Amino acid sequence: MHYHQINNPLERPFHYSLCKPLLEQSPAHAAHAIREGKDPTPDMALGNLFHTLLLEPHELAKRFALEPHENGKTIRRNTIKYKQWYAQNISLGLQPYSIQDLKKCEAMIKSLRSNEHIAPLFKSMGIAEMVINWVDRWTGIPCAASIDWWRGMPVDLKKSRDASPEGFGKSIANYHYDIQAAFYCDGLKAASYPVPEIDDIPVFVWICCEDEPPYASALYYAQPEHFEAGREKYRHCLNVWKRCLESEAFLGYTSNKPIMPRLYKRKLIEGEYYG
Secondary structure, eight states, X not given: OOEEEOXXXXXXXXXXXXXXXXXXXXXXXXXXXXXXXXXXXXXXXXXXXXXXXXXXXXXXXXXXXXXXXXXXXXXXXXXXXXXXXXXXXXXXXXXXXXHHHHHHHHHHHHHHHTOTTTGGGGSSOOEEEEEEEEEOTTTOOEEEEEEEEESSSEEEEEEESOOSHHHHHHHHHHHTHHHHHHHHHHHHHHTTOOXXXXXXXXXXXXXXXXXXXXXXXXXXXXXXXXXXXXXXXXXXXXXXXXXHHHHTEEEOOOOOSOOOOHHHHHHHHHTGGGO
């Protein structure tokens, strides 16, 4: 067992993204993420560009810089010209993107705008990146959320490798999107926003688009089981975080028993490891 003593790392409100390290790793990992942050992966960078081009195109030049390119391709990144360009734009806090990234995002946006179920959500005025703040009434922890798109209901935009019902269902489980649905809708209610309901179930919409041709897109509503599971998980995380804040101790791994993977168990049962 080990733990990191950290002096009040959470002056910022609790966000649902902290739940993934709390559930899959440890409070020490969550605290480190807050203190140090991390550079966006290529997938995250493309997702950020996609969000901005669709929801806040007027912010593009303030956040991103198009890499120098020739004949439709980015110039070689090991050249002096590129390195000078990169250093200058990074110093300005701009995120580089390629002409290929731009074309991909434009194709994804075209897919959304041609989808009869999705297009109406963006044909009238809405609020992009709407920030809400509230205090969790059970733990007293300040919380915050950023709603991708608000048109009287919360809409979340996802870039996906597989936007099919089964594929996106796996993404919900793998990336804890169910926590996001429950946390955001509960937060909206706590912050006095009227969240529409159907049969007493809050309306939370995921819009997802594949990032490879044909850039298929789909719209999904969070289901009762998503809210039930997501709420249980985020409440657990808030309780863990409350104990960490009160003790000022952010534990690392505490178990001394490794968990056997399911595939390994199955192969043992089937005798594959014994010839």
